[in-house]
Amino acid sequence: MPLRMELLVCGGTGCQASNSSRVLEVLREGIQEANLQEEVRVLMTGCFGFCEKGPIVKVMPDNIFYVEVDEESARKIVREHVIKGRIVEEKIYKEPETEERLPEQSSIPFYKKQIRIALRNCGKIDPENINEYIASDGYMALARVLTEMTPEEVIDAVKRSGLRGRGGGGFPTGLKWEATRKSKSDVKYIICNADEGDPGAFMDRSILEGDPHSVLEGMAIAGYAIGAQFGYIYVRAEYPLAIHRLRIAISQAREMGLLGKNILGTNFSFDVEIKIGAGAFICGEETALINSIEGGRGEPTVKPPYPAQVGLWKKPTNINNVETFANVPPIILNGAEWFSSIGTEKSKGTKVFALAGKVNNVGLVEVPMGITLREIIYDLGGGIKGGKKFKAVQTGGPSGGCIPAEHLDTPIDYDTLNALGSMMGSGGMIVMDEDDCMVNIAKFYLEFSCDESCGRCTACRVGNKRMLEILNKITEGKGEMEDLEMLKELAETVKDSSLCGLGQTSPNPVLSTMKFFYDEYLAHVKDKSCPAGVCTELLKYYIIPEKCVGCTACAKVCPVNVIHGEPRKVHVIDREGCIKCGECYRTCRFGAITRK
Amino acid sequence: MAKYDVDEVKLRQLEEYIDSIEQKEGALIGVLYKAQEIFGYLPKDVQLFIARKLGIFAAKVYGVATFYSYFTMEPRGKHVINVCMGTACFVKGADKILEEIKKELDIKDGNMSKDGLFTVDTLRCVGACGLAPVVMVDGKVYGRVKVEEVKGILDEYRE
Numbered sequence: 001m002p003l004r005m006e007l008l009v010c011g012g013t014g015c016q017a018s019n020s021s022r023v024l025e026v027l028r029e030g031i032q033e034a035n036l037q038e039e040v041r042v043l044m045t046g047c048f049g050f051c052e053k054g055p056i057v058k059v060m061p062d063n064i065f066y067v068e069v070d071e072e073s074a075r076k077i078v079r080e081h082v083i084k085g086r087i088v089e090e091k092i093y094k095e096p097e098t099e100e101r102l103p104e105q106s107s108i109p110f111y112k113k114q115i116r117i118a119l120r121n122c123g124k125i126d127p128e129n130i131n132e133y134i135a136s137d138g139y140m141a142l143a144r145v146l147t148e149m150t151p152e153e154v155i156d157a158v159k160r161s162g163l164r165g166r167g168g169g170g171f172p173t174g175l176k177w178e179a180t181r182k183s184k185s186d187v188k189y190i191i192c193n194a195d196e197g198d199p200g201a202f203m204d205r206s207i208l209e210g211d212p213h214s215v216l217e218g219m220a221i222a223g224y225a226i227g228a229q230f231g232y233i234y235v236r237a238e239y240p241l242a243i244h245r246l247r248i249a250i251s252q253a254r255e256m257g258l259l260g261k262n263i264l265g266t267n268f269s270f271d272v273e274i275k276i277g278a279g280a281f282i283c284g285e286e287t288a289l290i291n292s293i294e295g296g297r298g299e300p301t302v303k304p305p306y307p308a309q310v311g312l313w314k315k316p317t318n319i320n321n322v323e324t325f326a327n328v329p330p331i332i333l334n335g336a337e338w339f340s341s342i343g344t345e346k347s348k349g350t351k352v353f354a355l356a357g358k359v360n361n362v363g364l365v366e367v368p369m370g371i372t373l374r375e376i377i378y379d380l381g382g383g384i385k386g387g388k389k390f391k392a393v394q395t396g397g398p399s400g401g402c403i404p405a406e407h408l409d410t411p412i413d414y415d416t417l418n419a420l421g422s423m424m425g426s427g428g429m430i431v432m433d434e435d436d437c438m439v440n441i442a443k444f445y446l447e448f449s450c451d452e453s454c455g456r457c458t459a460c461r462v463g464n465k466r467m468l469e470i471l472n473k474i475t476e477g478k479g480e481m482e483d484l485e486m487l488k489e490l491a492e493t494v495k496d497s498s499l500c501g502l503g504q505t506s507p508n509p510v511l512s513t514m515k516f517f518y519d520e521y522l523a524h525v526k527d528k529s530c531p532a533g534v535c536t537e538l539l540k541y542y543i544i545p546e547k548c549v550g551c552t553a554c555a556k557v558c559p560v561n562v563i564h565g566e567p568r569k570v571h572v573i574d575r576e577g578c579i580k581c582g583e584c585y586r587t588c589r590f591g592a593i594t595r596k
Numbered sequence: 597m598a599k600y601d602v603d604e605v606k607l608r609q610l611e612e613y614i615d616s617i618e619q620k621e622g623a624l625i626g627v628l629y630k631a632q633e634i635f636g637y638l639p640k641d642v643q644l645f646i647a648r649k650l651g652i653f654a655a656k657v658y659g660v661a662t663f664y665s666y667f668t669m670e671p672r673g674k675h676v677i678n679v680c681m682g683t684a685c686f687v688k689g690a691d692k693i694l695e696e697i698k699k700e701l702d703i704k705d706g707n708m709s710k711d712g713l714f715t716v717d718t719l720r721c722v723g724a725c726g727l728a729p730v731v732m733v734d735g736k737v738y739g740r741v742k743v744e745e746v747k748g749i750l751d752e753y754r755e
């Protein structure tokens with residue numbers, strides 16, 4: 001019996017968290033029972049991107065895209081679709097506005113404007129089977145490079161493609177390769193940066209989980225281009241599934257002779273080893289990462305010399321991000337001109353973003369450079385959750401900034417985002433609505449930077465902490481106008497006198513929120529109020545008379561005795577003396593206490 | 597090996613692992629990672645043992661162990677709760693969930709419940725932002741957690 005159907009089940013972290021492994025089992029059992037295992041294959045893929053609607057199951061070649069599949073509907077898919085060829089309507093994505101069912105992935109608005117290059121195989125192939133990667137043109141680019149191109153030609157192609165580093169800085173990849181090629185040394189290294197430190201992002205993780213070979217292939221091509229024989233992938237310990245799939249991929253590639261000695265019978269040898277990071281954001285910075293691979297504390301060192309000259313074990317080292325490497329094979333296969341025809345003048349190709357926060361369709365999107373924020377948030381993202389009002393979108397993680405509504409129509413690339421006081425960063429994109437307090441958000445990122453500063457530079461170590469103290473004061477209602485001045489001054493100092501990118505960018509969230517949401521700072525400082533109702537110390541506590549049964553529980557816990565009332569009668573809070581500890585709010589079992 | 601005040605069987609397991617490493621240079625982080633997997637945390641004596649085994653200063657081992665947040669020098673509870681404090685989870689109220697968990701377990705200082713059953717920790721973005729806010733207990737992911745659901749989740753582990 002020839003294979004007539006494939007069921008692709010999402011095995012990304014999001015879908016696995018909503019039990020897609022079980023869905024896979026149920027599908028397999030059903031198919032076994034119907035004795036169709038020869039004709040119908042069930043396989044687990046990487047993330048489809050549409051995590052909001054997971055678990056996802058796609059049926060090929062019928063090209064039907066099922067969303068929110070649970071055990072029950074998995075059984076139905078076998079019973080109806082697999083056996084009888086009838087589509088299970090209720091599990092087809094429904095367009096919220098038109099209420100139309102859209103069975104094809106490509107017609108769903110979330111996918112319409114996407115161009116998937118780095119994510120080309122995610123959700124299409126089984127990442128644990130090298131043959132599937134090979135069947136999708138995998139390792140063809142490596143073969144072409146090794147047999148038809150000189151290292152200089154490879155570097156030239158990457159330069160002409162206009163590819164820039166996807167790890168945040170946006171440095172032209174071809175130039176970096178060229179610099180490392182020109183450094184004279186018998187031993188050189190390739191490093192893949194998979195530390196993914198942005199605390200709200202999971203692009204690199206999804207590529208490693210969904211298509212690990214594309215990264216290995218990109219690294220091998222880079223190795224050939226610069227003259228390196230060995231590569232390291234530095235992955236964070238928090239990504240066990242990515243590590244697991246990488247291990248499988250490396251051993252399969254070795255078995256097939258695509259890694260190791262004399263690859264494809266040429267005299268090029270290249271092998272890869274995984275190094276596990278141990279939870280320090282600063283290790284994403286390239287010099288710190290190198291120190292960490294060497295087994296020490298991951299502290300940055302002064303540049304120059306750049307890793308291209310003096311890197312790992314003092315040898316010339318080329319370090320690129322996961323997504324950067326994943327872009328390389330398609331550039332070789334389809335040509336530099338194809339790649340550079342996508343995007344804007346100075347930023348070519350696509351960028352993967354992890355779209356999250358208060359948006360309807362949370363997930364992973366890959367869009368051409370130059371798309372507007374509005375298109376991403378409203379067309380792909382389906383707008384703001386619960387019909388709330390958009391307030392800001394944060395890009396660039398702790399190094400980036402918050403962009404307000406008036407700039408939603410900016411076409412985004414590395415340079416336009418910088419001009420807005422934010423950053424492309426690695427691709428985190430968090431949407432915020434009217435319920436988010438921008439002062440509190442700035443504080444959140446600054447807390448992160450304080451935790452993660454390695455402590456080498458005084459400006460970064462002490463300056464960030466001073467700024468955080470001021471923000472704490474402001475959110476507690478103790479801020480004064482001088483504090484705002486001080487905050488700005490400190491921010492500039494930290495930016496100017498820090499050694500590495502962490503300190504140089506950590507004030508960005510504060511500066512950008514002060515620039516675009518100054519009125520919220522003023523409300524906290526002058527009116528002692530938090531317009532979004534987030535900062536607990538600025539909230540006012542009330543007892544709702546209709547709900548209060550007079551149980552006296554709140555009066556008993558109030559540490560300053562400002563709740564008055566007779567037993568079984570409605571109680572009242574004397575707000576004058578209230579210290580806003582929130583004890584009464586947590587204690588009341590009748591939901592009679594609110595805070596606004 | 598009696599001079600180390602830790603479980604001997606576990607220590608031997610660690611020793612075997614260290615002996616199996618060919619390239620000892622740069623291996624420290626991997627060894628600490630393994631040690632934490634075996635012991636659940638990194639007691640002082642284990643650090644000392646590692647230093648001697650690898651032929652490096654104990655101060656270096658300590659310096660590395662304290663630098664990386666993945667490593668812990670405190671014993672951990674039987675179950676480890678991790679609340680995701682990544683940005684996506686934060687804007688969806690992860691701090692309220694953390695507060696509720698600590699309240700439910702009556703944790704005021706530190707991060708372990710008095711009965712030693714739970715350790716509460718935070719981490720950043722586990723890659724399931726679509727399910728924010730996310731809580732993990734011993735590696736199992738709970739998504740779209742509501743404050744009201746916290747007790748039920750903890751009860752699953754209270755036997």
Ligand SMILES: Cc1cc2nc3c(=O)[nH]c(=O)nc-3n(C[C@H](O)[C@H](O)[C@H](O)COP(=O)(O)O)c2cc1C
Pocket residue numbers: 164165166167168169170171173193194195196197198281282283284285286287319320321322324426500501502
């Ligand atoms: C504080 C800090 C954290 C960083 N974190 C990451 C990261 O998690 N992943 C990454 O690829 N690059 C990160 N970078 C950028 C790297 O230093 C380096 O520029 C990058 O890996 C180069 O690859 P690319 O040119 O392909 O982007 C970070 C930089 C700084 C200053």
Ligand code: SF4
Pocket residue numbers: 282300452453454455456457458460461498499500501502503504
């Ligand atoms: S800027 Fe901050 S993180 Fe970077 S080296 Fe200086 S102290 Fe360390």
Ligand code: SF4
Pocket residue numbers: 541554557558559560561562563573577578579580581582583584585
């Ligand atoms: S918030 Fe605290 S101080 Fe204020 S009324 Fe409630 S218990 Fe009393």
Ligand code: FES
Pocket residue numbers: 010011012013014015016046047048049050051052054055056
């Ligand atoms: S994890 Fe399944 S779609 Fe992202």
Ligand code: FES
Pocket residue numbers: 199200201680681682683684685686720721722723724725726728729730
């Ligand atoms: S921020 Fe919590 S899963 Fe991404």
